[in-house]
Amino acid sequence: MTDVSSADLDRVCDEGERAPTADQLCGKACFVCGVSEAPENKRILVHHSRTREAWACEEEAGESAKLTGVPWWQSEPCPPWCGGLHSANDHPLDRVHISEWSSEIPLSLAELDVLRGASDILYSVRFVSTYVQQRIRDARPTVLLSVDGKGELEVTLTEANAIAEALLSAVRRAEGRDLRAVAA
Known part of the structure; x- marks a missing residue:
């Protein structure tokens, strides 16, 4: 299980929403909506600095970038020199x-x-x-x-x-x- 401190859970996001729950960070619930019943083939891995186990429901994968800061299509962290202006809706060429x-x-x-x-x-x-x-x-x-x-x-x-x-x-x-x- 991912180590989640109480400070992580109490952190407030830029949009005023609560930080992800322990279940969301350890891969037991959708990172966006919190539901845990999504079928395995309808889960899209999302990337979060605290875990590699986070996922979002297929239809909400685009929203996960707002919460994690990393779009669903990005499989590796940004290089240290990157400006980090990525979006879940970026065209493949962008x-x-x-x-x-x-x-x-x-x-x-x-x-x-x-x-x-x-x-x-x-x-x-x-x-x-x-x-x-x-x-x-x-x-x-x-x-x-x-x-x-x-x-x-x-x-x-x-x-x-x-x-x-x-x-x-x-x-x-x-x-x-x-x-x-x-x-x-």
């Missing part, structure tokens, strides 16, 4: 871990974006952005690069490291700090 961290670098040599309004013209600096993502079924994360949020380039961690090294090498050469580059 079931992705996306990093809270991102980097946006303004491009001083790029032509400005021109935004024409009804009565004025606005200019916007272009930028390169990068972030980390991992699709739910992928074994490893990838790095995404894009210019102005368009034309994303998705690369493996190995490729991202190689690109980073190539950029650093180019900078070192241009600044005259890479003696091997001068000799070559």
Whole structure:
């Protein structure tokens, strides 16, 4: 049986509801409605930080994400870098871990974006952005690069490291700090 402290049971959820009961946490009752008679083939496993035994009635699996913070389709915990913005209703293509961290670098040599309004013209600096993502079924994360949020380039961690090294090498050469580059 799952170890459940009285503090866990007394914890109040964001929506003002009581925390799950001991029966819900140890898999004896539906995590959403509390019923215990649901047939085995109509139970959907849900994920909760305190137990791997929790389940919800088939028709209520989507609601379990509101209580557990983890959608029914997610079989593993989020990576530590994930922003955790998942929903039970996410389309299969949107079931992705996306990093809270991102980097946006303004491009001083790029032509400005021109935004024409009804009565004025606005200019916007272009930028390169990068972030980390991992699709739910992928074994490893990838790095995404894009210019102005368009034309994303998705690369493996190995490729991202190689690109980073190539950029650093180019900078070192241009600044005259890479003696091997001068000799070559």
